[in-house]
Amino acid sequence: MMEGPRYLAGDSFLGRRDPRVLILVPALTVVTVAQIHDLRLMVAAVVVAVGYYASARIPFDAVRANWAFVGVFVGLLAGVNGLIVGAQQHGDTAGHLFSFPVIDIAVSTASLSYMITMLLRFLAIARRLRQLQPLVVPVTVGAFVDAEDVADALDLRGFGPQRRTSVRTLRFDGSDHIIVGLFLTVAVAATAASLSGHTPGLWVW
């Protein structure tokens, strides 16, 4: 039995929007936030994102597991990795910690973070490398056996690359145009600032 994230069509401002808005806005948000390095702008983006999410009025109990997954995934993978790898990317500003006395090799925060990154990666990988073949083969083959069922289910329901008919005609109303227009404007502005070198640099405090 497969379980995927459910679509919660609530009677809210966001729930009444055209479905294309729900696809376009997150895509434009990704384009925008990927080009932001200034913490103040990040806070502004978070406020907008939280406001946008809150307008959907999704009960927290219905998405508790989803938020737990996102929290763990972002916190452990993206957060820790971003902290360590981010320190390498800004290695020019890394402070000198000490030098080995005899061989006179300087150790900076950047080299230390690089060492920790490699250590963490090799520790995790080396322990599991020998177990990979019995993992890769059954998981892969099992997944494709299940995928056959998914493909059959799609065929039975008429999904596919062929042209489909629809009983619901989608229409962009005024609110949809305003929302997409706002997010599109910000995304274009962020891209233009990034391309022209006017994006504010890294700012923490």
Place this chain on the structure above:
Amino acid sequence: MENTTMTARSASLPAKPWTVTSRTIVFGAVGAALYGALGVFSVIFPGTANVAIRPALAIIPFVGIRFGPIAGFFTGVVGNAIVDQIQGFGFLTYWNWSLANGLVGLIAGLLAYYTPEPVRESRRFVRVAVIAVVAVIIGLAFTVTDILLGNAFVYWLTAAYLPAIASTGLVGVILVPVLDKAWHPLADRVGR
């Protein structure tokens, strides 16, 4: 025996190599997700241009061979980008390597489509291994575009391409036939 073989092959592969069906989409998506998840288990070769040995790379030529070039291409492109993102390099930072991985799946699929599948298991084993290695050598050659991104040709050749085809080719020779061998009786058993 031959009928069984042909049944499994013809049911898995689309009628034409460029045909996109719901199976192509599902197998491409599943392959990309699998490669993205299992590809995290990789070891970067010290002294190379972040070239890593990824046992999960065998999934790309396997998908190409069994489910067609389009599914193989999608698996390679999207799967590699997912792995890069999870490992902290960024989704599109090494876009040309993602495309090269996609080409590995595409070429494996085309080679499998245009070469007859032997009946004997040992020959089938060799055919799949050879297809995987050839696809890796040709597909990863696309990473020569590293030169356009500022790398020297010698650096690309010695620090990127040769280590990459050595590690990926090794994975292809060892794991792709194993995957194919494991898949074959299952495809027969469920009549696909």
